[in-house]
Amino acid sequence: MSLKIHQDHSRFKEIVRGKIKANLRKYVQKGEMIGKRGKDLISIPIPFIDIPHFKYGHREQGGVGQGEGDVGTQLQPGAVQPSQGHQAGSGEGDHALEVDVSLEELAQILGEELQLPNIERRGKEKIVAQKIKYTGVNTTGPESLRHFKRTYKQALKRQIALDAYDPKAPVIIPTREDRRYRSYRLQSLPETNAVIIYMMDVSGSMGDEQKEIVRIESFWLDTWLRHQYKGLECRYLIHDAVAREVDRDTFFHTRESGGTMISSAYKLCKEIIRADYPSGSWNIYPFHFSDGDNWSADDTRFCVEMLRNDVLPAVNQFAYGQVESPYGSGQFIKDLRETIGDLENVSLSEITDKEAIYQSIKDFLGRGK
Amino acid sequence: MSPKSLSPLLEDLKREIEGYARSFGLDFFETIFEVLSYDELNMVAAYGGFPNRYPHWRWGMDYERLAKGYEYGLSKIYELVINNDPCYAYLLESNADVDQKLVMAHVYGHSDFFKNNFSFAHTNRRMLDEMANHATRIRRWIDKVGLEKVEEFIDRALSLENLVDYHAPYIRRNPDPKKAEEEAKLNEGVEGFKVDREYMRGFVNPKEFIEGQRKKVEDEKLKAKRFPERAQRDVLLFLLDHAPLEPWEFEILTILRDEAYYFAPQGQTKIINEGWAAYWHSTIMTRRALKDDEIIDYADHHSGALGTRPGALNPYKVGIELFRDIEDRWNKGRFGKEWEECDDLRARRAWDKKLNQGQEKIFEVRKHYNDVTFIDTFLTPEFAIDQKLFVYGFNDKRNSWEILDREFRKVKDKLLLQLTNFGQPIIEVMDGNHENRSELLLAHKHDGQDLKSDYARETLKNLQSLWRRPTNLITRFDGKGVILRYDGQNHSEKKVDL
Numbered sequence: 059m060s061l062k063i064h065q066d067h068s069r070f071k072e073i074v075r076g077k078i079k080a081n082l083r084k085y086v087q088k089g090e091m092i093g094k095r096g097k098d099l100i101s102i103p104i105p106f107i108d109i110p111h112f113k114y115g116h117r118e119q120g121g122v123g124q125g126e127g128d129v130g131t132q133l134q135p136g137a138v139q140p141s142q143g144h145q146a147g148s149g150e151g152d153h154a155l156e157v158d159v160s161l162e163e164l165a166q167i168l169g170e171e172l173q174l175p176n177i178e179r180r181g182k183e184k185i186v187a188q189k190i191k192y193t194g195v196n197t198t199g200p201e202s203l204r205h206f207k208r209t210y211k212q213a214l215k216r217q218i219a220l221d222a223y224d225p226k227a228p229v230i231i232p233t234r235e236d237r238r239y240r241s242y243r244l245q246s247l248p249e250t251n252a253v254i255i256y257m258m259d260v261s262g263s264m265g266d267e268q269k270e271i272v273r274i275e276s277f278w279l280d281t282w283l284r285h286q287y288k289g290l291e292c293r294y295l296i297h298d299a300v301a302r303e304v305d306r307d308t309f310f311h312t313r314e315s316g317g318t319m320i321s322s323a324y325k326l327c328k329e330i331i332r333a334d335y336p337s338g339s340w341n342i343y344p345f346h347f348s349d350g351d352n353w354s355a356d357d358t359r360f361c362v363e364m365l366r367n368d369v370l371p372a373v374n375q376f377a378y379g380q381v382e383s384p385y386g387s388g389q390f391i392k393d394l395r396e397t398i399g400d401l402e403n404v405s406l407s408e409i410t411d412k413e414a415i416y417q418s419i420k421d422f423l424g425r426g427k
Numbered sequence: 428m429s430p431k432s433l434s435p436l437l438e439d440l441k442r443e444i445e446g447y448a449r450s451f452g453l454d455f456f457e458t459i460f461e462v463l464s465y466d467e468l469n470m471v472a473a474y475g476g477f478p479n480r481y482p483h484w485r486w487g488m489d490y491e492r493l494a495k496g497y498e499y500g501l502s503k504i505y506e507l508v509i510n511n512d513p514c515y516a517y518l519l520e521s522n523a524d525v526d527q528k529l530v531m532a533h534v535y536g537h538s539d540f541f542k543n544n545f546s547f548a549h550t551n552r553r554m555l556d557e558m559a560n561h562a563t564r565i566r567r568w569i570d571k572v573g574l575e576k577v578e579e580f581i582d583r584a585l586s587l588e589n590l591v592d593y594h595a596p597y598i599r600r601n602p603d604p605k606k607a608e609e610e611a612k613l614n615e616g617v618e619g620f621k622v623d624r625e626y627m628r629g630f631v632n633p634k635e636f637i638e639g640q641r642k643k644v645e646d647e648k649l650k651a652k653r654f655p656e657r658a659q660r661d662v663l664l665f666l667l668d669h670a671p672l673e674p675w676e677f678e679i680l681t682i683l684r685d686e687a688y689y690f691a692p693q694g695q696t697k698i699i700n701e702g703w704a705a706y707w708h709s710t711i712m713t714r715r716a717l718k719d720d721e722i723i724d725y726a727d728h729h730s731g732a733l734g735t736r737p738g739a740l741n742p743y744k745v746g747i748e749l750f751r752d753i754e755d756r757w758n759k760g761r762f763g764k765e766w767e768e769c770d771d772l773r774a775r776r777a778w779d780k781k782l783n784q785g786q787e788k789i790f791e792v793r794k795h796y797n798d799v800t801f802i803d804t805f806l807t808p809e810f811a812i813d814q815k816l817f818v819y820g821f822n823d824k825r826n827s828w829e830i831l832d833r834e835f836r837k838v839k840d841k842l843l844l845q846l847t848n849f850g851q852p853i854i855e856v857m858d859g860n861h862e863n864r865s866e867l868l869l870a871h872k873h874d875g876q877d878l879k880s881d882y883a884r885e886t887l888k889n890l891q892s893l894w895r896r897p898t899n900l901i902t903r904f905d906g907k908g909v910i911l912r913y914d915g916q917n918h919s920e921k922k923v924d925l
Contacts, residue, residue: 061466061467061470062470062479063469063470063473063474063486063487063490065482065487066473066482066483066484066485066486066487066490067486067487067490067491068487069482069484069487070484070485070487070488070490070491071487071491073484109485109582109585109586110586110881110882110883110885110886110889111586111587111588111589111851111882111886112589112590112851112852112854112871112878112882112883112886112900113589113851113852113878113879113882114850114851114852114876114877114878114879115876115877115878115879120818120819120820120821120831120841121738121739121740121818121819121841121845122740122816122817122818122819122838122841122842122845123736123737123738123739123740123816123817123818123819123830124735124736124737124740124741124744124745124814124815124816124817125735125736125737125815125817126737126815127737127817127830128830129817129830129831129832129833130829130830131829131830132822132825132827132828132829133737133738133819133827133828133829133830211723214723215720215723218719218720218722218723219719219720
C-alpha cells in the first residue's frame, strides 16, 4: 500500500543522499566514516538537515535528570539527549539527527553515486555456511534453549489465574506446561569466495599522508567488495626492499625506511595466490599502492614479467594506485601503462591528493570485474 | 489511508473505559478511535498527529526515524491523540487488548485535559479540517510557483517558526494602535493641571513645567514614529505586517504561524498533560479495567512508559508523581501556613488532617496550570529528593556529562529555566528601520546563556531572505555585547556596549 508520506519520505532520502553525494568527497577526505565504524553500523552526520534556529548550545545548557549517583558521577555516553525543542506535542524534537547508515546501505550509495557496475563473479556459488535463525517460541524444545523470561511470565499468568499467587511472598514455580523454548530454522547461505590482497610500499618516501590516502581508499574498496561478496578475505603485505605479510593494524601503521623493490611484493603475492587461492574458485583482487619510485629499471622489468605470467592470469583485477609523495611521484605507473596498461584486468590510477580518491575508486571499481 | 472502524470487541472496550472515565469525573470531548497499521500510525505521528499535511521533507524525516525505531524494536508509539472536537486518537492494529485499554484510558485523560486546561482555551478545535485546508492551500501554491521554491521558502520560514509570542493568546502586549493615536491627540495641547481660577495659572503651571510637558509629548510622538512602537516578541507577525512578501509567501507564512500557535500549548503542558493522562490510565486500569490475566502485561508496559534515564526527564514520570504527591498532600492537609512553618520532622511525617481534598485539588490543578506554574507551585524539596532529581552539565575537562548538583533550589531553577519559553532564547524585534536604512534589528534577551553562534548566523541569513534588507541581531557572547549582521552576501560582527 502506498502512503502519502512516502513522497515526503523519498524526498527526504533524496536530500540525505544528495547531501551524501555532494559531500562524499568531503567525507572521504576527512575519513570520518572509518573512525565511526562500529560493529556493523556507521553514523553519517547530516550537516544541514537541522534547520537552524536561534537557540542555545546544548552543552552550555545542561539540564535536569533523574536517578542515582553522587555529585560528580559521570553520565553514560548517549544518556544525555538534546532537550526536546518546541512543538513537543507534534513529535518534533531537535533535528540534529544522525542517520545510521549500515555498511550495506553505504555500499549501495557508493555504487549509485559512482555508477559502479555489479561484479561478474567467477567460480560456482557453493553452499558454504548454514546459519541458525531464531524465529519463534515453542512449547517444546531442548532445555538449553529454554526462554526463561517467557516461561516465567507464563507461570506467573497461570498462578494468578489460579489464584495461587501471593504478592507478599512472590514465589513462582513453572510447571512443565509453562516452559517455553526458542525455536529456530536453519538457513543456507550460498557464498562465493573472494580475497583482497593489499600491498603497500612502506619505504621511507611514504609519509603519513600517503598512508592516510591508502587507508581511506582501501576502506571504500573493502566496503564495496564486501557488498558484492559475502565472506571476503583480506591479506596485507608491506614491502620496502623486502616484502612480508602483516595484520591489518600493522599494515596501516608501519613505517619503514629503505629502498623500494616492488618485485618483492609481487613475488610474495604470487606465492600466496598459488598456495591459498586456487583461481578456479576464488575471486582475487590484488591492490597495490606505492609512490612509484622503484629501485631499478631491471626490477621494474621483473615486476612486469611476473604480473604478466603469474599474477594477471589468476586474478579478477589487478589494481595499482600511485600516490604522490613529498618527493614527487615515480616512474612505475608509466612503465606499467606502457607494458600492461592495455590488458583488460589491469587498472591503474594516480592519486595525487585526497581529492583524487574519489576518481580513483571509480577507476578501480568501475569495470565490474 | 484507510481508517478501520472499531471491531465489536474494541467498541465494547471503548464503551467500558469511557464509562469508567466518566465515573471518575473526567469531562472530555467526544473521542473517536481509529485503528491503524504500524506504518499508517508512523505516518500520522510524523504528521504531528494529523492525517493530512502539506508536502514537506521533514515529515519524511520523522517518518524515517519512527519507522526505523519500530522496525528495530527500539521504540513504539503508544498513544497519539489530537486536540480537536471531537478528539481523535489512534490505536495500533497489532496491539493486544490490554494495550488498547491502556491507550484508551490514557487518551481520555488527554481529551479531558484538552477540553479543560486554560492553555488550550483559545486553540482551534476544528484543527483537523484546518490542517487539511492548509495542506490544500500550500499544494495549490506548489502547483503555481513550483515545489522547489515553496519548499525553500518553508525551510527558511521554519528556521524562524519559534520566533512567536507564546503568551500572546493570553495577554495584550501592544495597545490597539488606533486607541494609542487618540490618546496622543488628546495630549496634544498641553495645558498642565486644571486651573479653577485664572490668576492662579502661573503658579499651578509655571512656564518651565508647561515646556517640560510639551517636550515630553513631542518625545512621545517621535517615539511613536519608530516601529515597532515597543519591542515585539512575535517576529513572524512583524514580518507578515511589514516584510515585502509575495502573496504566496504571505499565505504560507500565515499558515506556519497558525500551526506554531496551535502546537504551542502542547509544548507548554508536556509534563502536566502527560502526567494527568498517566495518572488516569493508571487509576482506571488498576482500579477498574484490568482483568487478572492482564496485570503482568499492563505492569510491563506501564513501567516501560514511566521508566527514567539519567540524562533526561521523563514527563510521564515526573507528571504522574507530582499529581500523586499533590493528591496525597491535599488529602492529608499538608499545605498552607501551618504546614510550611512546621519544622518538627516527626510532626511533619505524621501529619494527616484527613481533609480528603486531594481529588478536588488535582482537578483544579489540571484546569489552571501549565508546566511552568505546575513545577513552580508544587515541586517541593521532599519531592525532589524522593524522585532523585539532579542538575547535570558538561564537564569540559573530562569531556563528559556529569551530575552537578542535587540541591533543591538549583534543580528547580534549572527546570524552570528549561521550561520557560521551552528553553529557547527570547528574541524580539526592536526596529524595522534600523539606522534609517530599513534594516531589521532584533535583540536577544540574554539570560546568562549564549546563543549557538553558527546557528544564529544561519538563522539571520534566513531572516534576511524574507526581509530582503540586511538583518541585525544584538546579543552577547562571553559577556560582551555584539551586533551580528547579515547583508545578503556577507556576515559581519560589531562590538556594542549594552
